[in-house]
Amino acid sequence: MTTRSLESRGFVGLRAVLLIVFGLICLAPIVWMVLASFKTNIDIYDPSSTFSFTPTLQNYSAVFAQADFLQFFINSLIIGVGSTGLALLIGVPAAFSMQRFGMAKSSGLVLLSRVIPHVTLLVPWYFIFASLQMVGGYSSLVISHMFISVPLIVWVMIGVFEGVPEELEEAARVDGLTHIGAFRRIVIPLVVPGIATSAILSFIFSWNNFVFALVLSGNSTRTLPVAIFNFIGYASIDWGALMAACVSITAPMIVMALLGQKYVVAGMTAGAVKG
Secondary structure, eight states: OOHHHHHHHHHHHHHHHHHHHHHHHHHHHHHHHHHHHTSOHHHHHOGGGSSOOOOOOHHHHHHHHSHHHHHHHHHHHHHHHHHHHHHHHHHHHHHHHHHHTTOHHHHHHHHHHHHSOGGGGHHHHHHHHHHTTOTBSHHHHHHHHHHHHHHHHHHHHHHHHHTSOHHHHHHHHHTTOOHHHHIIIIIHHHTHHHHHHHHHHHHHHHHHOOHHHHHHBOTTTOOHHHHGGGGBOSSOBOHHHHHHHHHHHHHHHHHHHHHTHHHHHHHHHTTSSOO
16 A cells, blocks of 8 residues: 555545534534423533434424414514625626626725624614614614625625626627616526525624624514524523524524535635636
8 A cells, every 4th residue: 555545545534523513513513402492491501412312392492382483484584585685686796796897995995894793783883773763663773784694695706707707798798788787687697606605694793693683673573583582581591492493493494404415505705807
């Protein structure tokens, strides 16, 4: 057996070990959360009942028995779909213009807003929305989520548009299409994976966001992450119901990520090879 063969096997073994360790680090909290959602609070505190326990659906019954939980779900859906749709309407054409017309300064300004700590914006947003009497409504949450989603969409789509040859648009304009017509009929069908990627990432951010909903929402517009607080009391925490609520919130996003995985990979790698 040659030295190169031994080195190759050693690399494969090291890679396998690293993948297993990384997988355990990522999956361990999720597995614990799912198992805890089927335990009583006594079993959760008992180390000997980590894997040996009698499953119960009492925690899920407590979660879905709350009348507000379904409303929280609907609120998260409305805000997620609304902010994602409006962000796509703004971000996709903006990214196309920045990439095609060399607007490097504008793209840098937009992307700069992506790295600003979002918590620092809450106080200005609150005063602005309060002066406009928008605090507590869907509109304040949709707009605040768009401020984060639009730069994300621009960042993804600029790379995607770099992979679309400009010759296709020029040929379409020669055939009589306008710039908008070429963009709508030629370019958009070619960048569907990138748009799907942007939509998935934007919706996941909106679905999981907690701070914005906590500060800017009202009693009738609170979202699912805020619903978790219903299971946290001053004296004690209902860990079983809390984990059941977390599973109920996380499961739709995991399913969405798995179903849209091929679009995310295709969208994130688009533009890596131009032409």
